Every structure is written in C-alpha cells, then in structure tokens.
Amino acid sequence: MPGIHEDTLVALDLETTGVNxxxxxxxxxxxxxxxxxxxxxxxxxxxxxxxxxxxxxxxLTGINQEDVDAAPQWDDVKDEVADFIAGVPIIGHNIxxxxxxLRSHGVKPDGLYDTMSMAEIALPYGPEYSLVRLSxxxxxxHDDPHRALSDALVTRDLFLHLLEIIExxxxxxxxxxxxxxxxxxxxxxxxxxxILESDDSPLLPTSDxxxxxxxxxxxxxxxxxxxxPSVEPHKYDQDEIDGESVMDSVKSIFGSAGAxxxxxxxxxxxxxxxxxxxxxxxxxxxxxxxxxxxxxxxGKSLAYLIPSVLYASRQxxxxxxxxxxxxxxxxxxxxxxxxxxxxxxxxGDKSDRLRAAQLKGRANYVCFKRWQNAVLSSDPNxxxxxxxSKLLVWLQETETGDRGELALGRLTxxxxxxxxxxxxxxxxxxxxxxxxxxxxxxxxSNVVVINHALLMSDIAMGGGLLPDHDVLVIDExxxxxxxxTNHLGFSVNQFQLxxxxxxxxxxxxxxxxxxxxxxxxxxNALDASTHIATQAVEAVDSAIQNAxxxxxxxxxxxxxxxRGSQQQSELRVTESVRTQxxxxxxxxxxxxxxxxxLGVSEHLGDLCEQASATKxxxxxxxxxxxxxxxDSIESAVTSLRQAIPEPDDESVYxxxxxxxxxxxxxxxxxxxxxxxxxxxxxxxxxxxxxxxxTIAYEKSFERYRNSIGLSTGNDIALGSPYDYRKNxxxxxxxxxPAPGEAGFANATAVTLIDIARSxxxxxxxxxxxxxxxxxxRKAITPVLGRDGIRVIAxxxxxxxxxxxxxxxxxxxTIALGxxxxxxxxxxxxxxxxxxxMARLPFPVxxxxxxxxxxxxxxDGFNEYSIPEAVQRFRQGFGRLIRSKTDRGVFVILDNRxxxxxxxxxxxxxxxxxxxxxxxxxxxxxxxxSWRDGTFE
Numbered sequence: 001m002p003g004i005h006e007d008t009l010v011a012l013d014l015e016t017t018g019v020n021x022x023x024x025x026x027x028x029x030x031x032x033x034x035x036x037x038x039x040x041x042x043x044x045x046x047x048x049x050x051x052x053x054x055x056x057x058x059x060l061t062g063i064n065q066e067d068v069d070a071a072p073q074w075d076d077v078k079d080e081v082a083d084f085i086a087g088v089p090i091i092g093h094n095i096x097x098x099x100x101x102l103r104s105h106g107v108k109p110d111g112l113y114d115t116m117s118m119a120e121i122a123l124p125y126g127p128e129y130s131l132v133r134l135s136x137x138x139x140x141x142h143d144d145p146h147r148a149l150s151d152a153l154v155t156r157d158l159f160l161h162l163l164e165i166i167e168x169x170x171x172x173x174x175x176x177x178x179x180x181x182x183x184x185x186x187x188x189x190x191x192x193x194x195i196l197e198s199d200d201s202p203l204l205p206t207s208d209x210x211x212x213x214x215x216x217x218x219x220x221x222x223x224x225x226x227x228x229p230s231v232e233p234h235k236y237d238q239d240e241i242d243g244e245s246v247m248d249s250v251k252s253i254f255g256s257a258g259a260x261x262x263x264x265x266x267x268x269x270x271x272x273x274x275x276x277x278x279x280x281x282x283x284x285x286x287x288x289x290x291x292x293x294x295x296x297x298x299g300k301s302l303a304y305l306i307p308s309v310l311y312a313s314r315q316x317x318x319x320x321x322x323x324x325x326x327x328x329x330x331x332x333x334x335x336x337x338x339x340x341x342x343x344x345x346x347x348g349d350k351s352d353r354l355r356a357a358q359l360k361g362r363a364n365y366v367c368f369k370r371w372q373n374a375v376l377s378s379d380p381n382x383x384x385x386x387x388x389s390k391l392l393v394w395l396q397e398t399e400t401g402d403r404g405e406l407a408l409g410r411l412t413x414x415x416x417x418x419x420x421x422x423x424x425x426x427x428x429x430x431x432x433x434x435x436x437x438x439x440x441x442x443x444x445s446n447v448v449v450i451n452h453a454l455l456m457s458d459i460a461m462g463g464g465l466l467p468d469h470d471v472l473v474i475d476e477x478x479x480x481x482x483x484x485t486n487h488l489g490f491s492v493n494q495f496q497l498x499x500x501x502x503x504x505x506x507x508x509x510x511x512x513x514x515x516x517x518x519x520x521x522x523x524n525a526l527d528a529s530t531h532i533a534t535q536a537v538e539a540v541d542s543a544i545q546n547a548x549x550x551x552x553x554x555x556x557x558x559x560x561x562x563r564g565s566q567q568q569s570e571l572r573v574t575e576s577v578r579t580q581x582x583x584x585x586x587x588x589x590x591x592x593x594x595x596x597x598l599g600v601s602e603h604l605g606d607l608c609e610q611a612s613a614t615k616x617x618x619x620x621x622x623x624x625x626x627x628x629x630x631d632s633i634e635s636a637v638t639s640l641r642q643a644i645p646e647p648d649d650e651s652v653y654x655x656x657x658x659x660x661x662x663x664x665x666x667x668x669x670x671x672x673x674x675x676x677x678x679x680x681x682x683x684x685x686x687x688x689x690x691x692x693x694t695i696a697y698e699k700s701f702e703r704y705r706n707s708i709g710l711s712t713g714n715d716i717a718l719g720s721p722y723d724y725r726k727n728x729x730x731x732x733x734x735x736x737p738a739p740g741e742a743g744f745a746n747a748t749a750v751t752l753i754d755i756a757r758s759x760x761x762x763x764x765x766x767x768x769x770x771x772x773x774x775x776x777r778k779a780i781t782p783v784l785g786r787d788g789i790r791v792i793a794x795x796x797x798x799x800x801x802x803x804x805x806x807x808x809x810x811x812x813t814i815a816l817g818x819x820x821x822x823x824x825x826x827x828x829x830x831x832x833x834x835x836x837m838a839r840l841p842f843p844v845x846x847x848x849x850x851x852x853x854x855x856x857x858x859d860g861f862n863e864y865s866i867p868e869a870v871q872r873f874r875q876g877f878g879r880l881i882r883s884k885t886d887r888g889v890f891v892i893l894d895n896r897x898x899x900x901x902x903x904x905x906x907x908x909x910x911x912x913x914x915x916x917x918x919x920x921x922x923x924x925x926x927x928x929s930w931r932d933g934t935f936e
Contacts, residue, residue, distance in 0.1 A: 003198035004163065004191075005036040009113070010084065011091045011159060013151035014098045015061050017049050021100040025049035027068050028061070029081055030148025032156050033088070039156075043084045044149040046071035059785045061146045074105060082107045089113055091159050093131045093151070095187060114187040115158045117386055121177070121188065122165040124394040126407020128802060134158055167195055169393070176212035176375065176392055180385040188389060211375050212392050215432065218368070221399060222437045246285060246310045249347065250277045253306060259347040260302070264339055272718040276303035276691075279716050284311050284471055284687045289713030291477070291701055292691040295720030295911070296878055300691050301328075301336045304473050305447075308689075309340050312446040313353035317470040320448045322455045324476035324483060326404060332449050333358045357438070357445035358402075359466070361454045365435040366391060366401045367420040370628075373621025374418060379508055387411045391418060401434025417625075425608070425627035430617065443467045452479060456487030459680040470686055477690035478871065481707045484677055485849065489651075489669030490639035494551040495662070500632045501547075501600070503625070504540050510626050511536050514607040517619040536603035543596035550589040550640075555664045557582055558655040572848040573643070573653040590644045597637050604630045643668050654848035671852055678709030688713075694874040697867050698905070720881075720911060727887045728880065728913040729930050733920040734895045739839045745772070748838055748893055749779035751920060755891055756780070756789050756814040758927035761833035762807055763814040766822055766876050768841050770795065773816045776838070780814070789814060794821055807832075823875045832888050834927070835880040839894040840906065841872035866902050870909050877910055889930055891923070 012031040018024035026047050033040040046063070048071045058064060081102075089111030092098040099109050119129045128134070131151060135142040140157045144150035166174075174192045181189015253259045254274040260267050276292055283290035284307060294300035308319040323329050337356045344354065371391055374380070380388055390411065398405060403415050420435040429436065442448045448467060452474075458465040474480060504511045515533035557580070558571040577583060608626050611619050643653045643666050650672060656665040670676070681688055690710075697703045701715040733751060737744040756763050767773040773793060781791040793816040794803050800820045807815045808830040815821075822841070842865055843850040850868075854860030880888045890913070897903040898917060918926055929935040 001197045004194050007194075008033065008035050008040070008088045009091055009156075009159075010034075010088050011152045011156035012085065012098055013092060013148045013155060014101050015057075015063065015146065015148050016101055017051060017053060017057060019097070021097075021104040024101075025051065026074060026101055026105055027053070027057075027063060027071075028148040029077070030150070030152040031081075031084055031090075032149070032152050033084065034156055037160060041084070042149065042152075043081065045077050045080075047074050047077060048072065055782045059782055062144075063147075078106060085109060089190075091115060091155055093155050093158070111190065112187040113159065113191050115155055115162060117186070117188045118159070118162040118166060118191065120386060120407075120409075120411070121390045121393045122162045124390055124406055126409070127805075128407065128798075129409060131155065131158070163191075163195075166191070170212070170396075171196070173212040173392060173396070177389045180375065180380055180388050180392075183379045184382040184385055186382050186385050188386065211372055213368075213372075213395055218395065218432045222432050222434070224399075246307060246314070247278065247281050249310055249349075250274075250281050250307050253343055253347055254303075259343040260339075263342040263346045270297075270299060270721050272721055273299040273303045275716070276300060276718055277307055279714070280304045280689055281307040281311075283689060283714065284308065287685060287687050289682060289688045289710060290690070291695060291704070291710070291713065291715045292689070293695040293701075293715075293717040294691055294693060295718060295722075296693055296881060297720045297722045297884065298718050300693075301332060301475070302340060304475070304689055304691060305332070305336055305340045306343065308471055308473060309337075309344060309354055309447060310349070311471065313344075313349065316446075318446050318448070318467060319471040319473065320450060320466060320469040321473040321475065322450050322452055324452045324479040326451070328475060329358060329449055329451055330404075337447065337449075354447065355445040356447040356449065357441040358449045359438055359442040359454065360402060360404070360451065361457055361465075362420040362435055363416060364403055365420045365438060366395070366403065366415075366418055367621070367624060368395070368401075368432045368434070369426075369621035370420075370624050371395070371418045371621070373625060376618075377508065377513060377622065383411065383414060387414045387418075398434075400438065402438075421628050421631070425631075426620070426624060431620070439467075452476075452483035453487055456483055459484075459676065460488055471689070472681065472686060473689045474691070476692050478692040478694050478704075478875075480677070480690070481673055484673035484708075485669050488673060488676065489667065490635070490642075491665050491667045492636045492639050492643075493662075494547070494664045497547060497632070497636050498544055500629050501540050501544050503629055504600070504604070505537050509537075510622065510629065511540075511604070511607065513622055514611050514619075514626060517614060517616055517622065518607065518610045520614070520616070532603055532606055536600060536607070539596055539599045539603060543593060543600050546589065546593040546596055550586065550593045551664045551666075553582065553586045553589050554655050554666055555657040557586065558657045558664070569655075569657045570846070570848070571655045572851055573647075573655060578647075587645050590640060594637060594641065597633055601630050601633045601637070604633075639668060640666060652848050652852040667848075669849055671849075671856070674707060674709030676709070678711075681708075682710050682712070693878055694871050697870065698908070703867060722881055722884055722886075722911075724881065724911040724913045726914075727884075728911075729889045729926075729935070730910070730913045730915045731889060731891045731923060731926060732895065732898055732915075732917045733891070733893065733923045734898050734917050735919050736893055736895055738895055738899070745775055746779070747920070748772075749776050751891075751893055751923065752776060752780050752814065752836065753783055754920075754924045755834055755836055755889075755927060756784055756812070757787060758924050759833040759889070759931060760789075760812055761931075762812075762830060763834045763836065764807065764821070764832055764879060765814060765816050765836040765838060766841075766879075767816065767818045767838045770818055772838060773818050777816055784814065788812065791816070794818055821879075822872065823878065831882060831886040832880055833931070834889045834891060835877070836891045836893065837873070837876055840869055840892075840896060841876065842866075842869040862902070866905060870905055873906050874909050889927055891927075 010031050010033050014026050015028035016024050016026050027049050028046050029043060031043040046067055048068050053063065053065050053068065087110055090109050091113045092115070094116045095112045095114040099112055102109055116129055119134060131154060132142065132145050135154045135158065138158070138161055140154050142150060142154045174196050178189050178192040178196060181192065251274070254269060254277050256269045258269065261269065272294070276294055276298060279290055279292060280303060292300065294303070311317055312319045321332060323332065333356060341354050371388070375388055378384065394406060408415060448469070450466065454465060503509065511533045515530050557577065559569045571577065604626055608623050608630070611623050642648060647653060651668050651670050653668045656667065695701065695704050696717050699717065705711065736747045736751065752765055767776070777791060777793045777796065784791050790811055790813040792803055792806050792813060794800055797803060797806070800817065803815050803817060803821065807813050845851060854864045857863035877890060880890055897906050916926060
C-alpha cells in the first residue's frame with residue numbers, strides 16, 4: 001500500500017472565543033492541504049461569532065472586535081470548510097480541541113492525527129510540547145503565533161518532522177502503539193497503523209514483538225550501568241597524597257593557584273568558601289555536627305563536596321548528600337561532582353575512587369513489570385494509551401527508569417500506576433528492575449545524592465531505604481523542618497481512595513485477574529479463588545459506599561464550621577470540633593468504613609499470596625499492582641484511625657473540602673518534629689553537616705536548632721562575597737496603600753506596570769497567594785501587551801521551571817510567581833533586572849499547622865509568624881543577585897516594612913544595599929536612572 005507520504009492530508013487550526021465547544025464560537029479557520037512536502041492548497045477565513053471578544057482572546061490572537069464584526073457568519077463559510085477537509089484526515093496540535101469545535105459547528109472530521117501526542121512519544125524528554133516551543137526548538141518558521149493559518153502551516157511542518165522520527169521506530173514498537181490506541185481509537189494508534197500499512201514500513205521485528213521491548217537488550221543495558229566496584233575501605237595504595245591530611249589538601253585545593261583554579265574556568269578563590277570547607281573538614285574528621293549559613297555566592301556545594309569526597313575516597317567511607325529540590329540534585333550530579341573530581345585528579349588523588357550515584361524514592365522509578373502488565377492486560381483509554389506508548393518509546397533507551405528524565409506534563413498523575421511504589425512486595429528479583437539497579441549503584445558508590453523526601457521516608461520506615469553511610473550532608477537545610485512535617489504527616493483524599501478501590505473491580509479489575517491466575521496454577525483452585533474474589537468485590541463495593549458516607553460527613557463538618565470560599569473549605573479539628581454531636585456520627589461512619597477496608601486488604605493479601613505461589617512470571621506485574629493498592633488502603637486506614645478516633649496530642653488534624661473532582665481530604669501532621677529528627681539524624685556517631693542560605697534568624701541559630709532537635713556541634717555564618725551596596729537597589733514606594741486596605745490591588749497593578757516599563761528587561765514579581773497573582777495578571781496583561789512587554793504567570797502559563805525558561809528568553813518580560821518561585825529555579829544564562837515582592841510573606845494565620853504551632857508560644861505572631869516571614873523574605877530576596885556581575889532592583893510594595901515596628905526585623909535580615917524610600921510617582925524615574933546609569 002502506498003505510504004503515508006502519498007496521502008492527502010490537511011493541517012488545521014481554529015481560533016475560538018473560549019475553550020468550551022458547547023458555548024464558545026469559532027472566530028478563525030486556517031488550514032493547509034498537502035501531500036508529503038508539497039503544498040496543495042490553503043484556507044484562511046475569519047468568522048463572526050456575534051459576540052464581544054474577551055481582552056484575553058484579543059491579546060492572545062491579535063484579532064480585534066472590528067475584524068470579526070466585518071467577517072462572514074459561520075453558516076456562510078461552513079460548507080467551504082467542510083469541502084476543504086472532506087475525505088482526508090486532519091492534523092492539529094491537540095486535535096481533540098479543534099475536532100470538538102468542528103463537530104459542535106456541524107462539520108464532521110473524517111480522521112484525526114495529533115501532533116501533540118506525536119511529540120510526546122517522539123520527543124519523550126521534552127521539555128515542552130506547546131506549538132510555539134516546538135517550532136522554536138526545531139527551527140520552523142512561525143511568523144504569527146495564535147493565528148489560525150500560521151499555526152496550521154507550522155503544524156504541517158511539525159507533523160512531517162515527527163512522522164520521520166516515528167517511522168524510524170521498530171515494527172514491534174509501532175504494532176504496540178497501534179494496539180494500545182485501538183480501543184480508544186486514538187489518533188496516535190491510527191497513525192501507527194497507517195505507517196504499518198505502508199509498503200516501506202519497518203519489517204524487522206525485535207526479539208519481543210508482544211510488548212515492543214527486547215528484554216535481553218534491556219537487561220544488558222541495566223547491567224552495564226551497574227558495573228562499578230563496591231566501596232572497599234583500606235584497599236588502596238597509600239601514597240604521599242593519601243598520607244596528607246584532608247585539611248592540608250582542602251587548603252591547597254581551594255587556595256590561590258590551587259587545583260580548582262587550575263581546572264575550573266573563571267574560578268576565583270574566596271575566603272568564605274575556604275572557611276566553610278575547613279569547617280566541614282573539621283566536623284567530618286572529628287565526627288561532629290555543623291550548621292553553616294552560606295550567603296549567595298559562597299559556593300557551598302563545592303565547600304562540602306570536596307572535603308566529603310576526600311574523606312570518603314581516602315578512608316573508604318560513604319557520604320550521603322540530601323537536597324530539597326530536584327534542581328540542586330541535578331546540579332550536584334551533573335556538574336558539581338564532576339568539578340570536584342577534576343580538581344581532585346589535578347591535585348593528585350585518584351579520580352576512579354570517586355563513585356557517585358543519585359537515588360530517589362520508589363515512586364520515581366518505572367516498574368517494568370507493572371508497565372508490562374498494563375500493556376498486556378488492560379484496555380487503555382485515550383490518556384492511558386498515551387502514557388503507555390510514551391513509556392514504551394522511552395524504555396528503548398533509558399538507563400535509569402527515572403521519571404525525572406521525562407517531560408510528563410499533563411500525563412504526570414498517571415505515572416504512579418506504573419511506578420515501583422509496590423516494589424517492597426515484589427514476588428521475585430528476576431527480570432529488569434530500575435529501582436534495584438539504582439539501589440545497587442548507590443550501594444556501590446561512596447557519594448550518594450538523595451532528596452529530603454527520601455531522607456524522611458527512610459526516617460518514617462525506621463531505616464532501610466538508604467545505604468549505610470558515615471557522613472550526611474543536608475543542603476537547603478532550612479527546609480528540613482517543613483520536609484519532616486510533610487512526610488511524617490498524611491493526607492487521605494476521598495477520590496484517590498475510591499479510585500484505588502475501583503481498580504480492583506470491573507471487567508478488567510485486579511481481583512478477577514488474580515483469581516484467573518490462581519485458577520491456572522492449581523487444580524480445583526478456581527472455586528476457592530473465585531469465592532475469595534467474589535467476597536472481595538462485595539467488600540470493595542461496600543467499602544466505597546461507607547467511605548463516601550464518612551467523607552460526606554467530614555465535608556459537612558468542614559463546610560458548616562468554616563466560612564471558606566466556594567472552591568474550598570478548611571477546618572482545623574480541635575477538641576471543640578470533636579465534642580459536636582456530628583463528630584460521633586463521623587466516628588460511627590469511620591468504624592464501618594474501617595472494618596470494610598481492612599476486609600478488602602485481607603482478601604487482597606490472600607489472593608496475592610496465592611497468585612505469587614503459582615510462580616507464574618507473567619503475573620508478577622499484576623501482583624505488584626495489587627500490592628500497590630493494598631499498601632494505599634492500609635496507609636489510609638492507619639491515617640484515618642489517627643485523625644478520627646485516636647488522635648495524637650502532639651499532632652494537628654484538619655479537614656479540607658474542594659469542589660469538582662478533587663474531593664475531601666482528611667489530613668494530619670506532627671506539631672513538633674524535633675524529637676524525631678534528633679533521634680533519627682543527630683543521636684548517633686556519624687557527622688551531619690547542615691547548610692543553606694537562610695538558616696539563622698537575627699544572627700542566631702538557636703531557633704533553627706530547636707526546630708530540628710539539634711543541641712550539639714558548631715555553627716558558622718558566612719556572608720556573601722557580592723558587593724550588594726554596588727549591585728542592588730532596594731526601593732520602597734511608601735505611599736502605597738497597605739495590604740488589606742482599599743486600593744492595594746489596583747496600586748499593585750499600576751506599580752507593576754511602571755516597573756516593567758522602566759526595566760525593559762526581565763522582572764520577577766512574587767506573590768503570597770494565587771488569587772492576588774491572578775488579579776494582577778488580568779490587570780496588567782492588556783496594558784503591557786500594547787507596549788510589547790510579555791506577561792507570564794505561574795499556573796496560567798506553566799510550571800515554575802517553564803516560567804523561568806521563558807523569563808530567560810531575550811524578550812522584555814514580567815513573570816508573576818508564587819510559592820515555589822520564591823526560591824529554587826534559577827534563570828539559565830540570564831539575570832533579573834528587577835525583583836518585586838507584592839507583600840511581606842507572612843504565613844496564613846488560619847493555616848492549621850501555623851495556627852497550632854503559633855499556640856505553642858506566648859506571643860505567636862512575634863515568636864512564630866514574624867520569624868517565619870523573615871526567613872521567607874530572605875529566600876525571596878535571594879532570587880535577584882546570583883553572580884558577581886548581576887545588578888538589579890528589589891522593589892517592596894508592602895509599606896509595612898517601614899511603617900510597622902516589626903519592619904526593622906525584615907530590613908536587618910538583608911545584606912547592606914543601597915536603599916531608597918520614595919513616593920509612587922518617583923519610583924519610575926528612580927528605576928530608569930538605575931537602569932541607564934545616572935543613579936546617584
């Protein structure tokens with residue numbers, strides 16, 4: 001059959017008044033008809049929607065009201081559009097959107113191909129899949145983004161490019177993609193099928209045409225990544241370098257004309273970095289704990305890595321480094337450990353002694369058995385077929401199985417179904433296993449990089465997740481208390497629990513499939529296994545019903561006791577709440593649900609044991625799926641027992657109700673984590689190094705030490721080597737309304753417009769709430785858009801990482817961020833011109849954890865809320881100056897920093913900068929003078 005390159009195809013794009021095909025209208029159609037790389041025809045027309053366009057749509061598309069008012073009605077162009085696409089497949093980027101509008105407007109497509117789904121499997125590592133980003137990355141001409149014909153033309157180019165990649169897949173991979181998309185009739189499955197129909201389709205099958213994976217090759221790949229000798233102490237030749245003290249080596253490596261200057265371009269010896277490295281060396285060699293506050297620019301990563309690596313490699317010891325963010329983990333493993341290795345080799349140490357590994361929690365690794373079970377046994381819907389296909393392509397080459405390699409985007413929630421989360425109960429050690437490979441590599445390494453989440457999981461389990469180690473370094477240590485609070489607490493979501501239970505029943509449910517496996521493995525086992533499965537299904541149905549009653553009562557208690565928004569209500573469960581009559585009803589509902597959930601877990605365990613006893617290797621993925629559900633049920637049972645009938649006096653509990661499909665949450669967290677952390681981290685022989693940029697409060701470490709249970713060891717505070725007086729201007733427009741006063745939101749928007757105009761570069765504005773951010777975005781976008789200044793916002797325009805990538809581009813931009821953008825994600829290859837803080841970052845008083853911890857102090861505001869806000873304030877300020885050549889403005893829109901007594905605590909927390917208190921009218925010329933160099 002002729003190949004797909006000989007098919008007549010149409011790339012199409014629609015611009016609309018909104019996203020709801022039932023209520024919104026098409027305002028522009030753009031389409032290009034082509035055969036291979038030859039263009040046949042184009043279609044482009046505006047359409048009158050007979051309604052007013054929103055400012056958002058006008059700003060996005062550039063289509064004005066006058067344009068559509070003068071355009072033909074849809075009925076006048078409908079036939080032309082229908083004729084243009086008749087009889088041929090149409091291609092679109094997220095084609096489901098365009099197809100839904102065509103159908104709602106009376107035009108039925110004859111077939112669909114989706115370039116977004118194609119990109120998600122052809123380019124599994126991303127990082128982004130928007131049409132604009134893909135066209136930029138691949139170098140396609142895209143002169144007029146968000147105009148229909150321009151988008152259609154670039155969609156055609158993208159389709160042809162991705163088609164070439166997908167045509168290069170092995171035949172078994174294409175067959176599997178086609179099979180996965182068959183039930184849901186996905187565009188991706190249709191495309192794979194069409195490629196296979198071609199005369200020139202791939203003909204050579206792999207060794208396993210059932211799943212599309214060559215098991216033998218995958219096993220060899222995993223073994224090759226693990227071929228490193230284990231750490232064996234005292235097996236190295238003791239040459240002169242080994243005989244030298246670590247302290248002498250550290251001084252030489254960090255000193256002037258040392259190994260770091262020799263091997264790292266642009267490196268300059270810094271007294272602060274050397275002081276930290278010496279302190280770390282002392283602590284490690286003496287088995288002591290150390291807390292180091294290291295200002296921006298000190299170079300703390302190398303200051304703890306090099307002493308740690310020297311100690312580990314020379315004495316056959318192991319060091320674990322824990323970070324809070326993925327970005328820092330990747331910086332350490334992808335950059336800083338390599339720099340350390342180069343410096344040590346130049347100094348004379350043997351570089352092959354340094355063996356580093358990154359280790360994450362189970363949920364981060366794909367489980368090949370669970371993925372295989374889903375491929376062979378499920379009837380996937382559209383979304384499931386996409387992620388299974390994406391994982392299939394990725395599994396052809398990944399060496400780690402770490403989801404961090406993938407750009408999952410909208411598919412992220414689905415990954416947990418195929419993760420190693422249930423690996424503790426894996427029925428065998430046979431076959432490829434990415435988690436086992438990662439743990440073996442960590443055990444064979446002397447430097448292991450983890451994150452705080454895994455560190456806390458290890459603490460919660462009483463150990464066993466991490467390899468034994470002699471030194472623990474905790475970077476981003478200011479997050480240690482919050483990480484412990486989050487990971488030692490719990491949140492049970494109504495719909496998540498229900499979805500876990502529903503995986504057990506139905507046509508392809510886990511219970512029925514387990515019974516089928518058992519019946520194949522034993523004579524006369526069918527009746528027994530079927531009986532157990534039938535009992536379990538009945539228990540599941542009852543458990544879902546009774547759990548719904550329990551959660552409904554919890555939602556009723558929360559909504560009646562709070563004045564939350566229509567989207568969410570939140571209630572801290574205090575003793576007064578527990579004495580209400582309705583709470584007794586909740587406890588009765590819990591008891592009923594608890595009994596049934598335990599029954600489901602018991603039935604599931606029995607079936608898992610019987611299925612494992614059959615030794616049927618093809619059922620191992622199914623058993624892991626079952627154990628994963630069992631683990632989730634038992635975790636929920638334990639948490640609900642604590643939250644409802646058996647609360648711990650040292651914990652705080654709260655209920656949260658949310659509209660839509662987010663359900664009700666029952667939550668709990670420890671009030672004080674210091675004792676737990678002391679026992680797990682500090683009450684032992686190993687040395688623990690804690691470091692971060694914002695640890696001390698008012699030049700004291702006492703508050704921090706108390707929060708994490710650390711009473712021994714030493715502290716040092718090292719300032720930044722940067723000249724903040726020269727490179728940083730702090731501006732406070734002191735006549736703005738205070739937060740909470742009338743006019744503050746409007747004044748914030750007006751001031752943001754002035755700042756963006758005066759900087760003409762990169763501006764990052766930090767907010768303390770999503771609603772305030774969204775209000776500002778709506779107010780400033782149309783105004784700044786007319787000035788050619790782009791407005792991007794966390795959430796509306798993507799994740800924090802994507803926002804920072806967009807901000808780094810060479811285009812005047814103001815980015816609006818909240819929560820995670822206060823720290824963590826740096827600009828790559830660029831710097832900020834201005835940083836704006838909309839208001840001082842006080843913790844929300846009604847937050848259950850904040851409220852409960854505040855009550856532990858005589859003066860909760862001054863003793864808890866202000867210190868928390870000051871530390872957050874310092875973290876936000878740290879976003880501005882990231883190198884010695886950076887120069888920028890920090891604008892504080894919250895005048896309480898100069899009008900309230902506590903404002904001085906915020907002022908004193910920053911390094912000495914140039915400060916100006918001005919009127920709002922003087923802010924614009926002040927910032928302009930700073931930018932053009934006329935500032936005095």
